[in-house]
Amino acid sequence: MNETIGMVLVVTGLVFDFFGCLGLVRFPDVYNRLQASAKCITLGTCGILLGLICFKGFGATSVKAFLCLVFIILTAPVSAHALARAAYRSGVKPWSGTVEDEYSKDMDGIK
Amino acid sequence: MIKNVIMFMIWYMVWIFLSWPPEPKDIIVGAVVSLFVILMTADMMDRCDSKADIIRLPVRLAWFACYALVFIWECLKANVDVAYRVIRPDLPIRPGTIKVKVDLKSDAGLTFLANSVTLTPGTTTVDLDAGKGFLYVHMLVLKRDGRSIKAIGRFQKILKRIFE
Numbered sequence A: 001m002n003e004t005i006g007m008v009l010v011v012t013g014l015v016f017d018f019f020g021c022l023g024l025v026r027f028p029d030v031y032n033r034l035q036a037s038a039k040c041i042t043l044g045t046c047g048i049l050l051g052l053i054c055f056k057g058f059g060a061t062s063v064k065a066f067l068c069l070v071f072i073i074l075t076a077p078v079s080a081h082a083l084a085r086a087a088y089r090s091g092v093k094p095w096s097g098t099v100e101d102e103y104s105k106d107m108d109g110i111k
Numbered sequence B: 001m002i003k004n005v006i007m008f009m010i011w012y013m014v015w016i017f018l019s020w021p022p023e024p025k026d027i028i029v030g031a032v033v034s035l036f037v038i039l040m041t042a043d044m045m046d047r048c049d050s051k052a053d054i055i056r057l058p059v060r061l062a063w064f065a066c067y068a069l070v071f072i073w074e075c076l077k078a079n080v081d082v083a084y085r086v087i088r089p090d091l092p093i094r095p096g097t098i099k100v101k102v103d104l105k106s107d108a109g110l111t112f113l114a115n116s117v118t119l120t121p122g123t124t125t126v127d128l129d130a131g132k133g134f135l136y137v138h139m140l141v142l143k144r145d146g147r148s149i150k151a152i153g154r155f156q157k158i159l160k161r162i163f164e
Helices: A002-026 A030-056 A060-089 A102-109 B002-018 B024-041 B051-087 B107-119 B147-163
Strands: B096-101 B123-129 B134-139
Touching: A002 A030, A002 B051, A030 A060, A030 B051, A030 B107, A030 B123, A030 B134, A060 A102, A060 B002, A060 B107, A060 B123, A102 B096, A102 B123, A102 B134, B002 B024, B051 B107, B051 B147, B096 B147, B107 B123, B107 B134, B107 B147, B123 B147, B134 B147
Parallel strands: none
Antiparallel strands: B096 B134, B123 B134
């Protein structure tokens, strides 16, 4: 039973990681590609790690997998945010199909 | 002081769990590393809580559980939505950066909100103007009628109860 749930979670994670990579290739600019890579984290990587926890039951491996999960959730958004901000500040222009860009206007006012 | 001791126990536990099953060398190195981390971060943790905060702790934890459920639900919805947009051949995206008004004041609350927004697929926090209370959010799909910021409003309502 646990193995079945684990398998389902791992496969779901792999599928969503694959969609994330596909988005990384298909989306037009830096900012949209960041969105695709952030998507890999929540269902993709978390799914794989949760699947591993189900697979192994309570033990040394599961505890480590759980800690990895917590640290990924804590650190991944920070790096995504830093990359997006750095890209804006170093003058990377958003894609031509962008409908709204309020940050470029206000950027200099924020320290 | 009590706070530092508690933090030391937490870091020590994390270390022990990471090196499970613990051997004598892990136990010694873990104590040294935890002590070092406490010495480095003691002044950051020094904002002393009053008694009223300790009484409110269970309520905050309950709201935190509620927040986790709402967040997971929003995440699942957004994940499926973005995956669908990735595999559509015509790539139906309308990206844009908008500013969203937030009325959270505490640093912890704002950090939580910004990180949750970034973790939700399809939205990334670009910058924060804490003085004026604006969050600059890049969205993969910007809807015309302001429906795209509904999830942020929902997060904010719960975070207000946890952190303020």
